[in-house]
Amino acid sequence: MELRGKLLDVSNLKVSFYTYRGVVKALNGVELWMDSGERLGVVGETGCGKSVTSLAVMRLIEQPGEIQEGKIIFNGKNLVELSEEKMNNIRGVEMSMIFQEPRSSLNPVMKVGYQIGEAIAKSKKIKIKNTYPEVKDMLRLVGLDPERVINSYPHELSGGMSQRVMIGMGLATHPKLLIADEPTSALDVTIQAQILELLDELARKMGNAVMLITHDMGVVAEFCDKVLVMYAGNSVEYASTARLFEKPLHPYTGGLLQAVPRVGRTDELKAIKGTVPDLVNPPSGCRFHPRCPHAMDICKLERPPFVEIEPDHYVACYLFKGKNEVREDG
Amino acid sequence: MVETLIKIRDLKTYFPVKKSIFSKKLFVRAVDNVNMDVPKGSTFAVVGESGSGKTTLARTVLRLIEPTSGEIEFEGKDILGLRGKDLLEVRRNMQIVFQDPYNSLHPRKLIKNIIGEGMKIHFKISEIEIRDRIASVLKEVGLIDDHMYRYAHEFSGGQRQRIAFARAIVLKPKFIVLDEPTSALDVSVQAMVLKMLKEIKVQENLTYMFITHNLSLVDYIADKVAVMYVGEVVEMGDKTTIFKHPSHPYTDLLMASNPIPDPKFVREKRLMKGEIPSSINPPSGCRFHNRCPFADERCAREEPELREIKPGHLVRCHYPL
Numbered sequence: 001m002e003l004r005g006k007l008l009d010v011s012n013l014k015v016s017f018y019t020y021r022g023v024v025k026a027l028n029g030v031e032l033w034m035d036s037g038e039r040l041g042v043v044g045e046t047g048c049g050k051s052v053t054s055l056a057v058m059r060l061i062e063q064p065g066e067i068q069e070g071k072i073i074f075n076g077k078n079l080v081e082l083s084e085e086k087m088n089n090i091r092g093v094e095m096s097m098i099f100q101e102p103r104s105s106l107n108p109v110m111k112v113g114y115q116i117g118e119a120i121a122k123s124k125k126i127k128i129k130n131t132y133p134e135v136k137d138m139l140r141l142v143g144l145d146p147e148r149v150i151n152s153y154p155h156e157l158s159g160g161m162s163q164r165v166m167i168g169m170g171l172a173t174h175p176k177l178l179i180a181d182e183p184t185s186a187l188d189v190t191i192q193a194q195i196l197e198l199l200d201e202l203a204r205k206m207g208n209a210v211m212l213i214t215h216d217m218g219v220v221a222e223f224c225d226k227v228l229v230m231y232a233g234n235s236v237e238y239a240s241t242a243r244l245f246e247k248p249l250h251p252y253t254g255g256l257l258q259a260v261p262r263v264g265r266t267d268e269l270k271a272i273k274g275t276v277p278d279l280v281n282p283p284s285g286c287r288f289h290p291r292c293p294h295a296m297d298i299c300k301l302e303r304p305p306f307v308e309i310e311p312d313h314y315v316a317c318y319l320f321k322g323k324n325e326v327r328e329d330g
Numbered sequence: 331m332v333e334t335l336i337k338i339r340d341l342k343t344y345f346p347v348k349k350s351i352f353s354k355k356l357f358v359r360a361v362d363n364v365n366m367d368v369p370k371g372s373t374f375a376v377v378g379e380s381g382s383g384k385t386t387l388a389r390t391v392l393r394l395i396e397p398t399s400g401e402i403e404f405e406g407k408d409i410l411g412l413r414g415k416d417l418l419e420v421r422r423n424m425q426i427v428f429q430d431p432y433n434s435l436h437p438r439k440l441i442k443n444i445i446g447e448g449m450k451i452h453f454k455i456s457e458i459e460i461r462d463r464i465a466s467v468l469k470e471v472g473l474i475d476d477h478m479y480r481y482a483h484e485f486s487g488g489q490r491q492r493i494a495f496a497r498a499i500v501l502k503p504k505f506i507v508l509d510e511p512t513s514a515l516d517v518s519v520q521a522m523v524l525k526m527l528k529e530i531k532v533q534e535n536l537t538y539m540f541i542t543h544n545l546s547l548v549d550y551i552a553d554k555v556a557v558m559y560v561g562e563v564v565e566m567g568d569k570t571t572i573f574k575h576p577s578h579p580y581t582d583l584l585m586a587s588n589p590i591p592d593p594k595f596v597r598e599k600r601l602m603k604g605e606i607p608s609s610i611n612p613p614s615g616c617r618f619h620n621r622c623p624f625a626d627e628r629c630a631r632e633e634p635e636l637r638e639i640k641p642g643h644l645v646r647c648h649y650p651l
Binding site for chain 1: 379380486487488516517518519520521522524525543544545546547549550573583584585586587588589590591592593594595599601602605606
C-alpha cells in the first residue's frame with residue numbers, strides 16, 4: 001500500500017461518541033497525511049472534528065468515544081492496532097501535543113521544572129532529578145529565564161509564559177510530530193505573534209513536523225505549508241497553503257474564506273447560510289449539501305470521495321472529477 | 331458639525347485590591363483618565379488586549395460600574411448624578427450586548443420574557459402590544475415570531491446573539507455597547523451577525539460602541555477607533571487614519587501582530603517584546619515604554635499627554651511615528 005505522507009497517514013478514520021442523545025459520529029472517514037518536517041494546518045468550525053482527529057492520532061479518545069474504523073500509520077506503525085503499553089512509548093516521546101488553555105493543561109501543584117523533567121525522564125529512562133540540566137536548556141530555548149521559572153508553579157506564570165512551558169514540555173523529547181491544538185486562541189494577538197514565531201523557530205531548529213489545529217485563517221496563512229479543511233467530521237479539501245487561498249475548490253472552503261473579515265477589506269462579508277449540522281443526525285450524502293449553493297441530486301445521496309483534482313490538491317465534492325479515485329482500501 | 335452623543339471627561343475607574351491591613355492601599359487602575367467623544371450615529375470601536383480596560387470603560391459608561399471620578403454626559407446631560415426616573419430613562423437609551431451568548435440569556439425563561447421584560451418596566455403597554463413588538467423585533471434580527479415561545483438552549487450561538495441583540499433594540503435605545511459580540515462565534519456565523527448589526531444600525535438610527543480585540547473586525551464595522559493600553563487611550567481617530575497611518579508604536583505593533591489570511595502577504599517580522607504590564611503598578615512615564623522599540627529615557631520619566639497631531643487624530647506618545 002502506498003502512503004501519501006511519509007510521517008503520518010490517516011485514512012478512513014471513523015470515531016463515534018456514545019451519548020444519551022444517541023451516537024455522535026464525530027469523524028466520518030477522515031483523510032490526513034503529513035511528511036516529516038512539514039507544517040499542516042487543520043481548519044474548520046466548531047464541531048468539525050479537528051480536535052477529535054488530533055486526539056485520535058494521539059490515541060487519547062476515551063469512553064464514551066471509540067475509534068471504529070480506519071488506519072493511523074505513524075512512522076510505519078499502525079497506531080490503531082498498537083497496545084496501550086507500546087502507545088505509551090510513542091506518546092510524549094515520538095509525538096507530543098500542546099493544548100489551547102495552557103494554564104489548565106499544566107498541573108497546578110507541581111513545579112514547572114518537574115513537569116518538563118517528567119517527559120524527558122520517561123523518554124530517556126532516567127531519574128527526574130537528573131534531567132534538570134536539560135530542562136534548563138529547554139526553558140532557555142523557549143525564551144524563558146530558567147533560574148526564575150524552573151521552580152515556579154503554573155499560577156505564577158502568565159498565559160504566554162505557560163504556553164512557552166507547554167511548548168518546551170512538548171519538544172523536550174525531540175518528537176517527530178508536535179500537535180498544537182489551538183495553541184494561541186486563548187492569548188492576545190501580540191502574544192500570539194510571539195508564540196507562533198517561537199513555534200516556527202523551534203520547528204526549524206529541531207526539524208519536527210507541526211500539526212496546527214486552528215479556526216483562524218490568518219494563523220494558517222502565516223504558519224502552514226499545507227492545509228486540510230474539515231467539515232462535520234469529513235476532510236473536504238487539502239492543498240498547499242498558497243494554492244488553497246488562491247483557488248479554493250470546495251464550496252465550503254470558498255465560503256469560509258469569504259466570511260473572514262480582514263484589515264483593508266471593505267467589501268461585504270459573505271456568510272455561509274445555515275448552521276453546522278448536528279452530528280447525531282447528520283445530513284445524508286455530502287454533509288455540506290444543505291448549506292451548499294451548488295448542491296445537486298447526487299450530493300444528497302452519496303458521500304463524495306476525497307480525490308486528487310490536480311497534483312497535491314484533494315477535494316471531496318461532486319463538482320470536480322478526480323484524476324483517479326483515492327485508494328479504495330480492502 | 332456632528333452632534334456628540336456621549337462625552338467622557340477624565341474618567342477614572344479604580345478597583346481596590348486588598349493585600350493586608352498594614353500595606354498601602356492599592357488600586358487596579360482599570361480606566362485611567364479617559365477622554366472620549368462618541369459622535370451620534372457612529373460606530374466607535376474600542377480596541378485593546380486583555381487588561382486594557384476596554385470592558386470596564388464600556389460598563390462605566392452604562393453606569394453598571396460606578397466611576398471613581400470624572401464626567402459622563404449623554405446628549406449633553408450629566409448622567410453620573412442621575413437617580414430614579416431620570417436614570418431609568420437614560421438606562422432605556424443605553425443598552426448592551428455581552429460577549430458570551432451562552433451565559434447572557436436566562437436559561438429558564440422563555441425568549442418572550444427575556445426580550446419583553448424591559449418593556450414591562452419602561453413602557454406602559456398591554457400584553458398584546460408587547461407580543462407584537464417582540465414578534466417584529468425577532469423578525470428584524472432574522473428570527474421568526476414562533477421563536478418567542480422557546481428557551482435559550484434551543485438556539486445556536488449565532489441565534490442566541492441575535493436574541494441578545496433583539497433584547498437590546500426592543501426598547502428603542504439610542505446607544506448600544508457591543509462587548510465582543512462575535513468572539514464566541516464561528517467565522518461563517520460571525521459574518522452574518524456583523525452584517526445584521528450594520529443593517530439595523532442604519533434602520534434604527536443607532537450609535538454603537540464596539541469593544542473588540544480583533545483589528546480585522548474594526549476595519550469592517552467601525553468609523554472611529556480608540557486604542558487602549560493599560561487603562562489609557564493611546565491613540566484615537568478616524569478608522570482610515572489609524573489604519574493607514576498608525577502613529578503610536580503600540581498601535582503599529584498591534585497591527586503587525588494581526589495575522590493576515592493571505593499567504594502571499596509577506597510581512598516584515600516585527601514582534602512586540604514582553605507582556606502587558608499590570609494596571610496595579612503601571613510602568614513609570616509612558617506605560618508602553620518597556621515594550622516600545624523607540625523608547626528612550628524621556629519615555630521612562632515623563633508621561634506623555636494625549637495630544638492632537640492632526641485634526642481629529644490624537645496620540646499619547648512623545649515621538650509619534
